Amino acid sequence: MSFELPNKKEIELRYEAYRPAFNEILDKVTASLKKNLHLSSNPTYKNRIKSFNSYYKKILRQKAKESGESKELVTLTDMIGIRVICPFVEDLAEVEKQVSEIYDVKEIEKKGAEQSFREFGYESVHILIAVPEDCRPVEHTEVVLPENLVCEIQVRTILQDAWAEVEHELIYKSEFNPFDKPLRRKLASINASLTLADIIFQEIRDYQKKLQNELGTRRNTFYEKADDYSMEVLEMNKESSSKASESPVESPFTKGSIDDLVLQALHEHNVGNFEKAVSIYTQIIGSKPVPPDVVLSVIYKHRGMAYFAQNIYENALEDFTKSFEYDPKSFRSIYYKGIVFSVMNRNAEAVKCFDKSLEINPFQSHVFYRRGLTYYNMGEYNLAMQDVTNAANLGLEDDDLKELRNKLIKKFDMGM
Secondary structure, eight states: OOSOOOOHHHHHHHHHHHHHHHHHHHHHHHHHHHHHOOOSSOOEEEEEEOOHHHHHHHHHHHOHHHHHHOSSOOOOTTSEEEEEEESSHHHHHHHHHHHHHHSOEEEEEEETTTOOTTSOOOOEEEEEEEOOGGGSOSSOOSSOOOTTOEEEEEEEEHHHHHHHHHHIIIIIITTOOOOSHHHHHHHHHHHHHHHHHHHHHHHHHHHHHHHHHHHHHHHHHHHHHHHHHHHHHTTOOOOOSOOOOSSOOOOSSOSSSHHHHHHHHHHHHHTTOHHHHHHHHHHHHTOSSOOOHHHHHHHHHHHHHHHHHTTOHHHHHHHHHHHHHHOTTOHHHHHHHHHHHHHTTOHHHHHHHHHHHHHHOTTOHHHHHHHHHHHHHHTOHHHHHHHHHHHHHTTOOOHHHHHHHHHHHHHHHTTO
16 A cells, blocks of 8 residues: 555544534525525525545545545545425526536536436536635634635435435445346436426426416406596506507417417417417317316406407406406405496496405505596595505505595595
């Protein structure tokens, strides 16, 4: 043997002397990550300082000569480890991007990416960063930090982390190596199932985002048309920000399931192809087997909005009525029905709809505003002011509410 054997006791004393400083760094870097990483879904964090036994085994495997000869701490890249655990696959790249922008990244390794589908290892991203200046120890300065000291940040999905924990117990802790083919097949099957589950979760997430984007656009367009009516009542001259599509836009969604049809209908609705949107909504309503009541309620509500956008008010009223019949808790459906009545100057019927919507959900500031506007149109100024006050108390602060309040104050000053 051409090098000196490591002295385990000396190495342990040296390593443990660094533990307080390492713990301080660990806490600070973890806090920094929690503060600086901004994702659409909240990740969870795990952290640890490598145990001495694990550290010692690893330096014997990787740095036996250096550990026997050096009187300084022999460093490993994973002594200070933090794990960022994310719900979805898309989050992994975003964490990697943000970490690279915020910290001094020394290395990025995608472990497990080189394995074939027959192998049971699981992927994770390992990012090595230099210890940030504001994360260096100030309470434990009795040791000099090695110049090459890094923190390892592991980025995984929840399922990747679950597999890694089980894999660690089954294989590494027990020193188990499954040469038996049936066992290898079982482990490979678990790996494939978890990978597929991650992919499916991401696909569902992507679908939800598309749906929410289309729903948000459609709802805003509906409210803008209702706001045009509000401006007429208040004699305001503002330009609507809603613009019809100048030319048909090809839908990015394919036909097939009800989910796909809903997305396509919402897209057509949002780009101004209202007749096509109505046709698709009608197709969904008439599909076999008959959709559940909650689905029918949503589709009737959307179709009612499409009719409203075309000024086909009677059809819109019928659809909002149907929507509410299929889901008597749908406070938005009855609210939208009230808006249509308001536009048609059927104010008493509008008030009844707004009353019902607030009975189901009394925390709707916009419904108080709409009912107040309707009362104003009816000459019921005291009731209108009560609703304006309620809307403001619930946090509504837009210009329309202020304008209505000003109009009411003028009416009161004039002795009505």
